[in-house]
Amino acid sequence: MTTMPVDNTTEDPRHRSPLVLGHVEFGTVTEEICRVNEAPKPPKAWYVSLVISALAAGMLLVMIGYLILTGVGVWGNNNPVMWGFPIVNFVFWVGIGHAGTLISAILFLFRQKWRTSINRFAEAMTIFAVICAGTFPGIHIGRVWLAYWLFPIPNQMDLWPQFRSPLLWDVFAVGTYFTVSLIFWYIGMVPDLATLRDRSNTKIKAVAYGIFALGWRGSMRHWHRYERAYLLLAALATPLVLSVHSVVSFDFAVSQLPGWHTTIFPPYFVAGAIFSGFAMVMTLAIPAREIWGLKNFITMRHLENMNKIILVTGTMVGYAYGTEFFIAWYSGELYEKFAFVNRAFGQYAWAYWIMVSCNVAIPQLFWFKKVRTSIWIMFIVSLLVNVGMWFERFVIVVTSLAQDFLPSSWGYFTPTWVDVCTFIGSFGLFMTLFLLFIRYLPVLAISEIKGVMPAADPHAEHHEPADALGEEVQE
Amino acid sequence: MGRFQYTFPRWTNLILPMVIIVGMTAPLYVAFMVAWGFSPATTDVGYMPSQPVPFSHRVHAGELGIDCRYCHNTVEYAAVAAIPPTATCMNCHTQIHPESEKLTPLHESYQTGMPMQWIKVHDMPDYTYFNHSAHVTRGVSCVECHGRIDTMETVYQHERLSMGWCLECHRDPAPHVRNPDLVTQLEWGWDMGVAERLAEGDHWLSANHLNPSQDCSTCHR
Numbered sequence: 055m056t057t058m059p060v061d062n063t064t065e066d067p068r069h070r071s072p073l074v075l076g077h078v079e080f081g082t083v084t085e086e087i088c089r090v091n092e093a094p095k096p097p098k099a100w101y102v103s104l105v106i107s108a109l110a111a112g113m114l115l116v117m118i119g120y121l122i123l124t125g126v127g128v129w130g131n132n133n134p135v136m137w138g139f140p141i142v143n144f145v146f147w148v149g150i151g152h153a154g155t156l157i158s159a160i161l162f163l164f165r166q167k168w169r170t171s172i173n174r175f176a177e178a179m180t181i182f183a184v185i186c187a188g189t190f191p192g193i194h195i196g197r198v199w200l201a202y203w204l205f206p207i208p209n210q211m212d213l214w215p216q217f218r219s220p221l222l223w224d225v226f227a228v229g230t231y232f233t234v235s236l237i238f239w240y241i242g243m244v245p246d247l248a249t250l251r252d253r254s255n256t257k258i259k260a261v262a263y264g265i266f267a268l269g270w271r272g273s274m275r276h277w278h279r280y281e282r283a284y285l286l287l288a289a290l291a292t293p294l295v296l297s298v299h300s301v302v303s304f305d306f307a308v309s310q311l312p313g314w315h316t317t318i319f320p321p322y323f324v325a326g327a328i329f330s331g332f333a334m335v336m337t338l339a340i341p342a343r344e345i346w347g348l349k350n351f352i353t354m355r356h357l358e359n360m361n362k363i364i365l366v367t368g369t370m371v372g373y374a375y376g377t378e379f380f381i382a383w384y385s386g387e388l389y390e391k392f393a394f395v396n397r398a399f400g401q402y403a404w405a406y407w408i409m410v411s412c413n414v415a416i417p418q419l420f421w422f423k424k425v426r427t428s429i430w431i432m433f434i435v436s437l438l439v440n441v442g443m444w445f446e447r448f449v450i451v452v453t454s455l456a457q458d459f460l461p462s463s464w465g466y467f468t469p470t471w472v473d474v475c476t477f478i479g480s481f482g483l484f485m486t487l488f489l490l491f492i493r494y495l496p497v498l499a500i501s502e503i504k505g506v507m508p509a510a511d512p513h514a515e516h517h518e519p520a521d522a523l524g525e526e527v528q529e
Numbered sequence: 530m531g532r533f534q535y536t537f538p539r540w541t542n543l544i545l546p547m548v549i550i551v552g553m554t555a556p557l558y559v560a561f562m563v564a565w566g567f568s569p570a571t572t573d574v575g576y577m578p579s580q581p582v583p584f585s586h587r588v589h590a591g592e593l594g595i596d597c598r599y600c601h602n603t604v605e606y607a608a609v610a611a612i613p614p615t616a617t618c619m620n621c622h623t624q625i626h627p628e629s630e631k632l633t634p635l636h637e638s639y640q641t642g643m644p645m646q647w648i649k650v651h652d653m654p655d656y657t658y659f660n661h662s663a664h665v666t667r668g669v670s671c672v673e674c675h676g677r678i679d680t681m682e683t684v685y686q687h688e689r690l691s692m693g694w695c696l697e698c699h700r701d702p703a704p705h706v707r708n709p710d711l712v713t714q715l716e717w718g719w720d721m722g723v724a725e726r727l728a729e730g731d732h733w734l735s736a737n738h739l740n741p742s743q744d745c746s747t748c749h750r
Binding site for chain 2: 211
């Protein structure tokens with residue numbers, strides 16, 4: 055197996071750039087990806103990051119315990135800012151999940167073959183992000199032990215959730231999203247779990263992977279049904295990419311608060327969600343491909359493609375920021391105008407300008423190919439986009455609540471140490487789950503990657519380069 | 530194929546369909562448990578503690594026909610329908626069965642001045658506000674919530690007293706209201722037809738301008 059330095063980011067209209075580098079055979083693909091799981095010891099970086107993440111996750115549990123035993127007064131949420139960090143964090147995490155579904159469902163239906171190298175862990179990221187997101191509404195309701203009241207279960211009180219409230223739609227939107235994403239992720243993993251099962255060297259591994267491989271033998275009938283199921287699930291998951299964050303935006307847009315009550319919210323939120331999700335995929339993918347030697351699969355071309363999406367969605371988000379201001383001015387509505395001027399120049403101007411510079415200005419660097427293909431710059435940009443998108447939710451939630459119609463009920467929101475530790479802890483939970491995933495589950499879609507290699511195409515010689523390296527074809 | 534090709538025996542094929550069946554029925558089970566299992570209809574109805582003195586409502590309120598308000602005398606004026614003091618019992622029991630052994634705790638209470646330790650049967654949660662006078666004076670009979678006390682040897686909880694049960698009447702009071710003068714006539718109305726009873730209820734609803742509130746703050750103050 056050779057790893058030649060190949061630049062697959064060039065656009066040559068005569069033939070497609072290879073999506074997998076350094077391989078011409080299927081066997082080496084399996085070997086290289088399974089090595090992540092089968093190496094006797096994971097890299098040192100894995101241990102270090104797992105310990106840090108697990109400690110942070112433990113801190114999250116302690117913070118939740120402290121919250122339950124003491125009450126929501128431990129947070130900074132107070133009149134008039136009743137929605138503080140918990141809702142900011144909820145929207146932040148739900149948004150991150152969207153890139154995974156976009157990659158796995160929409161790019162699949164549009165036959166974007168480059169998705170195969172990143173879809174598995176992008177979907178894993180979705181699942182873990184939604185778990186983090188689901189934590190926050192659950193704990194911010196005050197009496198955690200009554201969380202089941204969120205669901206319309208017949209009960210002795212004859213009491214139902216308010217079906218006209220977007221908060222209930224949220225329960226269904228996020229619940230559906232989690233269920234469909236989990237099933238999609240799992241179904242896609244079954245053939246690869248069977249690969250790990252068949253290659254396992256201990257009985258425990260064979261049984262563990264064997265249970266989840268569901269008796270997969272790779273027969274023609276299995277593949278046929280698998281492909282059908284995968285296609286159907288992709289079709290089911292596709293509307294969710296748009297619907298979930300639209301419903302989340304209704305939490306704000308359906309209320310009558312200046313700065314929230316705008317029709318642009320659903321598309322603006324969806325664009326922001328995909329923007330932040332791709333940034334998080336980059337943040338995870340860049341170190342992962344270095345540490346586990348996956349550069350032949352997650353190639354520079356993949357990273358460049360994602361950077362282009364970040365550029366597009368970042369610009370869309372910037373356009374939405376501009377439109378909000380225009381409409382506030384154009385409406386002639388006093389409170390709406392005040393809300394936006396106050397965002398940019400009021401007491402939270404610092405947060406607003408962090409948001410604008412991270413989300414709108416910095417991604418514009420990706421117009422330059424040098425920047426799009428520079429590992430360090432794109433990593434830093436992806437981190438800054440994560441920061442910016444968190445601040446976007448902070449700006450939306452806090453500025454509108456802190457200063458609305460009545461100056462007599464204005465206030466200033468300050469998070470407490472519990473708010474901050476809970477937020478950091480949610481990253482711990484996210485990273486712990488992600489690191490465990492990398493070590494114990496097939497991190498890339500082995501069977502799908504084989505499908506996009508030239509070797510999978512029996513007629514490759516007739517219209518494609520003979521090998522994966524993009525050399526001239528000798529007819 | 531690895532060394533563990535035949536790890537699983539044949540019967541394990543059954544596990545997956547079972548997991549699917551259980552996974553699909555579990556939400557139904559949870560909904561059923563919350564709706565009926567946690568309901569006071571299951572947990573509270575029929576609660577019949579034994580009291581320090583085997584006081585028979587059947588004898589006193591039924592056979593002897595003593596009006597409810599003779600003992601529970603605050604019911605028309607206050608939120609709480611008073612449990613009578615020992616003195617009320619002794620109005621009669623200095624003359625009737627003065628030597629009865631069953632009444633020993635009563636006599637002790639009378640002599641020492643320490644109240645009888647009656648056990649509360651109809652116990653509402655502390656976070657609910659219920660006012661007896663508001664209901665009784667508007668024509669909601671004792672029997673609507675307490676059942677036929679006049680036929681009970683020992684009093685037990687006859688209704689659910691759950692929030693849903695309260696709301697049933699607040700949403701549709703007609704079958705449950707009557708002439709306010711007849712609220713302590715527990716035997717009234719049982720021989721009526723459904724239509725007749727509803728007409729009677731509708732009459733008193735409009736006559737007394739009854740419009741029961743369904744706001745949260747009506748009961749949760």
